[in-house]
Amino acid sequence: MSSGSYLELFSSTDWEHISKLIEKATRSDVERALLNSRGSDLSDFAALVSPVASEYYLNEMAKLSHDLTVQRFGSSIRLFAPMYLSNECNNICDYCGFSLGNKIKRKTLTDDEIIEEAKILKNEGFSHVLLVTGESSKNINCSYFSKALRILRPYFSNLSMEVQPLEAVEYKKLIKDGLHGIFVYQETYNTESYAKHHLKGRKKNFNWRLETPERLGSVGINKIGLGCLYGLTKDWRTDAYFAAQHLGFLEKKFWRTSFSMSFPRLRPCMGESKSIFPLLDRDLVQLICAFRIFSHELEISISTRESPSLRENLLPLGVTTMSAGSKTNPGGYGSSESSQSLEQFEVSDDRSPTEIEKLLRSKGYDPVWKDWDSSYDKFSMNYNLTELDTAGVS
Amino acid sequence: MKLSSLEIAGENFESRLFLGTGKFSSSESLAQVIDASESQMVTVAMKRADPVSGKDSILKVLTTRDIKILPNTSGVRNADEAIFVAKIAREALGTNWLKLEIHPDPKYLMPDPVETLIATEQLVKDGFVVLPYCHADPVLCKRLEDVGSHAVMPLGSPIGSNQGLQSKEFLKIIIEQANVPVIVDAGIGCPSQANEAMEMGAAAVLVNTALASSRNPEMMAEAFKNGVVSGRMAYMAGLGSVSHTAQATSPLTKFLD
Numbered sequence: 186m187s188s189g190s191y192l193e194l195f196s197s198t199d200w201e202h203i204s205k206l207i208e209k210a211t212r213s214d215v216e217r218a219l220l221n222s223r224g225s226d227l228s229d230f231a232a233l234v235s236p237v238a239s240e241y242y243l244n245e246m247a248k249l250s251h252d253l254t255v256q257r258f259g260s261s262i263r264l265f266a267p268m269y270l271s272n273e274c275n276n277i278c279d280y281c282g283f284s285l286g287n288k289i290k291r292k293t294l295t296d297d298e299i300i301e302e303a304k305i306l307k308n309e310g311f312s313h314v315l316l317v318t319g320e321s322s323k324n325i326n327c328s329y330f331s332k333a334l335r336i337l338r339p340y341f342s343n344l345s346m347e348v349q350p351l352e353a354v355e356y357k358k359l360i361k362d363g364l365h366g367i368f369v370y371q372e373t374y375n376t377e378s379y380a381k382h383h384l385k386g387r388k389k390n391f392n393w394r395l396e397t398p399e400r401l402g403s404v405g406i407n408k409i410g411l412g413c414l415y416g417l418t419k420d421w422r423t424d425a426y427f428a429a430q431h432l433g434f435l436e437k438k439f440w441r442t443s444f445s446m447s448f449p450r451l452r453p454c455m456g457e458s459k460s461i462f463p464l465l466d467r468d469l470v471q472l473i474c475a476f477r478i479f480s481h482e483l484e485i486s487i488s489t490r491e492s493p494s495l496r497e498n499l500l501p502l503g504v505t506t507m508s509a510g511s512k513t514n515p516g517g518y519g520s521s522e523s524s525q526s527l528e529q530f531e532v533s534d535d536r537s538p539t540e541i542e543k544l545l546r547s548k549g550y551d552p553v554w555k556d557w558d559s560s561y562d563k564f565s566m567n568y569n570l571t572e573l574d575t576a577g578v579s
Numbered sequence: 580m581k582l583s584s585l586e587i588a589g590e591n592f593e594s595r596l597f598l599g600t601g602k603f604s605s606s607e608s609l610a611q612v613i614d615a616s617e618s619q620m621v622t623v624a625m626k627r628a629d630p631v632s633g634k635d636s637i638l639k640v641l642t643t644r645d646i647k648i649l650p651n652t653s654g655v656r657n658a659d660e661a662i663f664v665a666k667i668a669r670e671a672l673g674t675n676w677l678k679l680e681i682h683p684d685p686k687y688l689m690p691d692p693v694e695t696l697i698a699t700e701q702l703v704k705d706g707f708v709v710l711p712y713c714h715a716d717p718v719l720c721k722r723l724e725d726v727g728s729h730a731v732m733p734l735g736s737p738i739g740s741n742q743g744l745q746s747k748e749f750l751k752i753i754i755e756q757a758n759v760p761v762i763v764d765a766g767i768g769c770p771s772q773a774n775e776a777m778e779m780g781a782a783a784v785l786v787n788t789a790l791a792s793s794r795n796p797e798m799m800a801e802a803f804k805n806g807v808v809s810g811r812m813a814y815m816a817g818l819g820s821v822s823h824t825a826q827a828t829s830p831l832t833k834f835l836d
Contacts, residue, residue: 261604
């Protein structure tokens with residue numbers, strides 16, 4: 186493994202070449218990939234996301250993906266909830282409801298409002314919460330995140346964030362405040378498509394975003410979430426290949442870090458984009474299976490953007506994590522006036538956490554509300570042990 | 580025939596089959612497995628345990644049975660985190676017993692020998708009964724014993740892999756040299772492998788994925804119970820030695836008689 190950066194590897198990989206490689210994959214390439222199911226092999230991944238794999242081997246891929254998932258994760262599905270803290274944003278992205286150009290009411294939760302949302306989610310049973318904001322660095326910055334984490338720490342055992350890319354030193358501080366993981370989707374690895382959809386703001390800087398996972402890895406974050414926003418780029422197969430290449434690079438370089446992959450598809454919102462390339466359900470299934478075969482321990486989550494029936498059908502194919510009862514607007518869980526502010530995207534599966542829990546049980550899954558303890562981050566939520574402060578070795 | 584019980588830190592266990600609690604489809608399935616296996620030692624990850632809310636269905640299964648709950652630190656990445664989690668576990672679950680697990684690599688969950696040794700030494704000093712999960716490394720096992728671990732738990736193969744005793748030759752050395760119980764942990768995928776570990780002289784085995792991923796976990800638990808018992812009996816009875824050639828009926832040294 187070279188000690189170089191992913192940007193170097195990315196820059197030396199030709200999009201057209203990979204696209205042709207995937208397009209030209211043969212049935213025997215796919216069969217070889219299915220037999221060599223150890224994972225971490227990019228040429229196997231190229232075969233598994235190819236058109237020929239979709240046409241002839243989708244069921245075999247689904248079976249292998251299912252078996253690998255059961256072997257690793259058993260019959261359990263982890264549950265989490267997103268908490269939107271702010272929809273303020275200084276970027277113009279033509280697919281997003283929070284885009285600066287959209288004339289919507291902007292809202293950033295105050296400390297009291299954060300607590301109000303926390304109490305509701307805690308009461309519903311959640312221990313794992315993902316904090317989400319737009320990208321408005323003037324007000325919604327490291328000190329805002331730091332405060333939010335410290336407010337929320339007593340309520341939840343596991344806190345992750347999906348916010349604008351930050352500096353390594355800022356991540357280091359947030360980890361001390363109780364941050365477990367960061368989700369930072371590249372949206373697309375196609376630089377032309379990226380430039381077309383990200384019109385203004387710091388998000389225009391493709392490389393700054395691409396280098397974010399390495400800044401996170403360098404300060405020892407527990408989990409990094411990656412993904413493309415499917416629908417932005419016509420050649421989704423090649424986009425997925427680069428996401429797999431990025432994942433493989435990071436897994437080797439930051440071997441103590443866990444990784445998560447998400448598969449958001451563009452859904453209706455107040456964005457302005459006219460040029461969307463819809464990803465079919467069949468394509469989504471192929472992606473999930475290909476990523477599971479590539480990385481057996483990868484966390485794969487499926488969002489409430491997807492319909493109830495599709496989410497249920499995807500469950501046995503490699504999914505490990507689900508959100509439930511999600512609201513995608515700041516203050517959405519509370520009943521205050523702020524809940525009128527606009528959503529980032531439209532939720533398709535609006536079943537309550539209790540309904541999702543019942544559904545999982547009925548399908549033979551163990552719904553896992555808690556799979557992390559704050560003590561792992563050296564926080565003691567429930568035990569006042571003064572000697573713990575001096576525990577440990579150095 | 581009654582077999583001798585296993586003693587660890589002054590406590591006796593009739594069953595030499597220890598269980599993990601992950602990956603089961605429901606707490607009911609876990610309960611059936613525990614009952615069918617007759618296990619008396621069951622480990623639970625602190626990251627999953629939720630003793631405060633009272634809603635933790637796994638803990639309910641464990642606390643309503645006559646078994647030893649063995650908290651584990653699965654998920655920590657270094658000695659520092661492990662020691663903190665151990666102290667919380669001691670308060671939360673009311674036991675100073677600990678299965679020390681430090682495997683910072685999420686891909687193969689390989690135990691970190693350096694951090695495990697550091698944490699074992701510190702935790703023993705802090706009054707814990709420490710059962711460290713480690714690689715099948717004979718020197719490391721002696722070092723763990725030297726700093727006061729109450730057993731060692733070397734792996735058969737990677738956690739959850741069901742690959743069996745890939746480390747067999749090293750396990751034999753560890754068992755031969757150990758002054759503490761050797762509990763083969765991780766990778767045991769079927770009762771014959773548990774049986775083999777016991778025949779080799781392991782004090783106990785710990786099983787999880789092989790049960791949770793079976794079509795009938797309850798029946799598989801009983802099969803493991805029997806495999807462990809028969810392996811222990813064979814070890815106690817003494818296996819005949821294995822030869823790669825036939826033994827001459829007229830020994831070459833007969834002329835000395």
